[in-house]
Amino acid sequence: MEKHKEDGHQEENYQEENQIPEAVTPEVARKKWFGRGIYGSKDVPIRLLDGLIATFIIAIVAMVFYFTMNGGYTVTFHTFGGSEVASQKHRYGELAAEPYVPIKPGYQFEYWYQEEEPNMIWNFSVNKIGGDLTLYAHWVPAKILVKFDLNGGTTTEGMEVLEPKEVVFNETYGELPTPVKERATFSGWEYSGAIITADSTVWMTGEHVLKAVWNE
Incomplete structure (x- = not known):
């Protein structure tokens, strides 16, 4: 009797140790491969989402690094x-x-403007960078002081000095004074x-x- 019980236990242990695993059905495999949780209510491939998230994070870090190193956008003058x-x-x-302030012979700088439209004045205290930008210098002809050397002559009033005259670069001199001198013709x-x-142009x-x- 005892021997029969021992044989029975041995047979059960043998069956447990050598039990053939259940067949893995496609549904079971799918549950192991897919997940829910933080990815929402729909089944999604966890490894795929992990890869996409990692790629997204790397892209953001790369963009931050790029714009930090390169300063973002270029402002050209x-x-x-x-x-x-x-x-x-x-x-x-x-x-x-x-x-x-830039320098240009014969001209006076006034301001910087945007997009080749002189009325679009760029305000450095207000306007902010929104992309690559080109600013253009606005110039006006310079006002130039002209003095006179009477070379021994005088004004018609007998003055030996003439008041300077202000002219504009690249325009004509306009009316000029006529001095006088004894025994000489101007x-x-x-x-x-x-x-x-x-009629001479100021150059x-x-x-x-x-x-x-x-x-x-």
């Missing part, structure tokens, strides 16, 4: 023949730094060997002196 102004790098929403005004008349870019020419 076009001076139309004036002195060069260095470009700037800024991130979105920042204010551009107002550069030094022939005109001269600058650097050239005769200057009321000097700065203050200059016209000298009286006499026919004695």
Whole structure:
């Protein structure tokens, strides 16, 4: 009797140890591969979502690094023949730094404007960077002071000094004074060997002196 019980236990242990596992059905495999939880109510491949999330995070980090290293957007300054102004790098929403005033012979700088539209004045204290930007210099012809050397003559009132005259670069001189001198005839005004008349165009870019020419 005892031997029979032992044989029975041995047979049960043998069956448990050598039990054939249940067949893994497609539904069971799907449950192991798919999951729910933080991914919502629909079944989704966990590994795929993990990969997408990791890729998204890496992309964001790469973008932050890129814009940190490269400054984001470029601000370029076009001076139309004036002195060069260095470009700037800024991130979105920042204010551009107002550069030094450029120089252009014969012209006076007024302001920077946007998109080749002179009425779109760029305000460095208000306007913010929203992308790559080109700013253009707005110039006006410079006002130039002209002095007169009477070269021994006087004004018609007998004064030995004439008041300076303000002219505009690239425009005509306009009316010029006529001095007088004893025993001499006034022939005109001269600058650097050239005769200057009321119709002459101002080509000097700065203050200059016209000298009286006499026919004695």
